[in-house]
Amino acid sequence: MDNAEVLRIRNDFPVLNQLVNGQPLVYLDSGATSQNPMSVIEAEQEFYEQRNAAVHRGAHHLAVEATEVFEDARQTIADFIGADYAETIWTSNATEGLNLLSYALSNAGLWAAQGRGDEALRGLALKPGDEIVVTEMEHHANLIPWQELAFRTGATLRYIPIEDNGSLRMEQAAAIIGRRTKVLAFTQASNVLGIINPVRELTALGHAAGALVVLDACQSAPHLPLDVKELDVDFAVFSGHKMLAPTGIGVLYGRQELMDILPPFLTGGSMITTVTMERAEYLPAPQRFEAGTQRISQAVALAAAANYLTETGLDRIHRWEAELGQRMVEGLESIPGIRVLGPAAGKDRIGLAAFDVEGVHAHDVGQFLDSRGIAVRVGHHCAQPLHRRLGLTATTRASAYLYNTTDDVDRFLEAVAGVRAYFRA
Amino acid sequence: MSLDQLYQQIILDHSKARHGSGLAATEAPEGTSTGQSHQLNPVCGDEVTLRLAVQEGKVAQIAWDGAGCSISMASASVLTDLAEGMTVAELHEVIDSFREVLRSRGKVHADPELLGDAAAFEGVARYAARVKCAMISWVAAEDALNQAA
Numbered sequence: 001m002d003n004a005e006v007l008r009i010r011n012d013f014p015v016l017n018q019l020v021n022g023q024p025l026v027y028l029d030s031g032a033t034s035q036n037p038m039s040v041i042e043a044e045q046e047f048y049e050q051r052n053a054a055v056h057r058g059a060h061h062l063a064v065e066a067t068e069v070f071e072d073a074r075q076t077i078a079d080f081i082g083a084d085y086a087e088t089i090w091t092s093n094a095t096e097g098l099n100l101l102s103y104a105l106s107n108a109g110l111w112a113a114q115g116r117g118d119e120a121l122r123g124l125a126l127k128p129g130d131e132i133v134v135t136e137m138e139h140h141a142n143l144i145p146w147q148e149l150a151f152r153t154g155a156t157l158r159y160i161p162i163e164d165n166g167s168l169r170m171e172q173a174a175a176i177i178g179r180r181t182k183v184l185a186f187t188q189a190s191n192v193l194g195i196i197n198p199v200r201e202l203t204a205l206g207h208a209a210g211a212l213v214v215l216d217a218c219q220s221a222p223h224l225p226l227d228v229k230e231l232d233v234d235f236a237v238f239s240g241h242k243m244l245a246p247t248g249i250g251v252l253y254g255r256q257e258l259m260d261i262l263p264p265f266l267t268g269g270s271m272i273t274t275v276t277m278e279r280a281e282y283l284p285a286p287q288r289f290e291a292g293t294q295r296i297s298q299a300v301a302l303a304a305a306a307n308y309l310t311e312t313g314l315d316r317i318h319r320w321e322a323e324l325g326q327r328m329v330e331g332l333e334s335i336p337g338i339r340v341l342g343p344a345a346g347k348d349r350i351g352l353a354a355f356d357v358e359g360v361h362a363h364d365v366g367q368f369l370d371s372r373g374i375a376v377r378v379g380h381h382c383a384q385p386l387h388r389r390l391g392l393t394a395t396t397r398a399s400a401y402l403y404n405t406t407d408d409v410d411r412f413l414e415a416v417a418g419v420r421a422y423f424r425a
Numbered sequence: 426m427s428l429d430q431l432y433q434q435i436i437l438d439h440s441k442a443r444h445g446s447g448l449a450a451t452e453a454p455e456g457t458s459t460g461q462s463h464q465l466n467p468v469c470g471d472e473v474t475l476r477l478a479v480q481e482g483k484v485a486q487i488a489w490d491g492a493g494c495s496i497s498m499a500s501a502s503v504l505t506d507l508a509e510g511m512t513v514a515e516l517h518e519v520i521d522s523f524r525e526v527l528r529s530r531g532k533v534h535a536d537p538e539l540l541g542d543a544a545a546f547e548g549v550a551r552y553a554a555r556v557k558c559a560m561i562s563w564v565a566a567e568d569a570l571n572q573a574a
Contacts, residue, residue, distance in 0.1 A: 364496075384470075
């Protein structure tokens with residue numbers, strides 16, 4: 001990709017074509033939420049204009065059409081991540097996916113304790129003495145559900161620490177992940193550090209210990225080619241709104257043999273076979289985990305987003321964003337008083353950079369940039385423990401996507417260079 | 426609205442001066458009744474711990490520790506200058522007025538006679554995301570005042 005192609009891409013994103021505080025918008029907050037191309041907006045609109053109906057019920061024409069596009073969307077997303085159809089579960093977002101998993105796993109313990117389910121299910125139950133392992137860089141969404149699972153089951157939560165440069169201490173990982181480890185959950189790419197973790201190496205450690213491996217793919221699925229089978233993870237989650245789709249839709253991937261035995265999290269309509277007044281039998285995945293009327297138009301829109309990304313080429317998007325990420329870090333490192341979190345310039349990172357401005361609070365930095373039409377994220381980015389580890393409470397984060405040019409990055413850098421003088425830091 | 430209307434000179438000055446900052450190193454005057462309040466904005470991590478001392482119905486001293494953006498630090502500093510010497514009732518009135526201005530989205534103008542330097546925060550009301558920054562120490566002061574008085 002190059003700037004000329006990006007300028008063409010930008011035509012597909014109406015929201016980017018506007019003035020903010022009198023200046024052309026520079027949107028560098030895609031790590032929080034991304035913008036939607038017309039093809040995605042139109043896919044959702046077309047669904048409502050032509051096919052809206054509840055899926056998996058009703059014999060009428062619209063119900064059949066809605067079910068068809070809804071399930072086609074599932075196949076599109078399955079193909080997008082290298083999964084099988086039945087392994088691709090709709091959720092509201094990654095947070096819901098991780099909570100679903102955490103509750104399904106504690107339900108496994110409750111079922112096993114009452115003699116419900118088979119040997120394989122009992123193997124998934126956590127008990128005191130078992131361990132759940134995460135990393136020090138996790139987003140709260142991939143930390144708190146595991147804290148609560150530990151609380152519900154009596155298991156112990158442990159974490160793999162990071163080096164000062166943000167990389168995981170792999171010698172510690174090898175020591176921490178062991179026979180007590182039942183769940184290993186980590187992010188593929190950090191939403192703060194921009195670092196890409198060694199997924200295969202960690203997965204191998206987890207599987208050697210007999211643990212379930214859970215991948216947070218929120219900052220990777222939208223930005224680089226993802227193949228869950230090749231990575232060999234057991235579960236993966238990501239959110240649609242970070243990959244050109246609307247809010248309210250996300251995906252949980254789960255290995256088929258696990259998804260068919262895990263107890264459901266939410267129960268109700270659409271996920272059962274036989275129901276009596278006393279009990280119910282559940283469908284296999286994916287319906288097993290999709291109680292109630294689903295986010296149908298959002299799923300259709302997410303498939304349109306995946307198609308947009310696939311047509312553009314995720315390897316090309318990844319290379320372009322890596323270039324933008326390097327440009328950010330090189331520029332930031334050359335500004336006095338700026339400390340960039342994570343890998344230094346020249347080291348691998350995705351297209352985002354979080355940084356501290358000496359003597360100026362992140363909120364003020366964000367306000368200053370906004371006055372110049374530049375949208376960034378400020379705060380702890382839902383990673384308080386990581387910030388604490390780095391001796392900070394809040395940072396400013398710029399995160400790029402396929403619609404950002406090198407000019408966007410340069411305007412951002414130019415503005416950051418003026419922050420300390422304005423606030424007399 | 427321009428950035429300079431938000432970050433008025435007086436706000437930038439107070440964000441550096443931080444009058445009243447240094448709670449740990451400040452003793453409450455003898456014979457005063459004190460209240461202390463800790464407020465946290467989980468969105469940005471802004472934090473203020475403020476102690477307010479009352480004697481004979483008047484605010485004798487405000488001392489605080491905090492970490493946060495220039496708006497939050499300046500607003501604690503301005504509050505300290507403004508509140509000391511006021512009666513309990515006067516401070517309540519000032520806090521209520523400040524809150525009304527800040528929550529008005531720019532519709533209610535600050536009364537400079539009542540609010541003094543705090544009137545400079547009027548512009549913050551137009552930035553919904555920053556209202557809590559300006560309010561945090563005032564919420565702490567109100568809580569501390571209720572304990573002390």
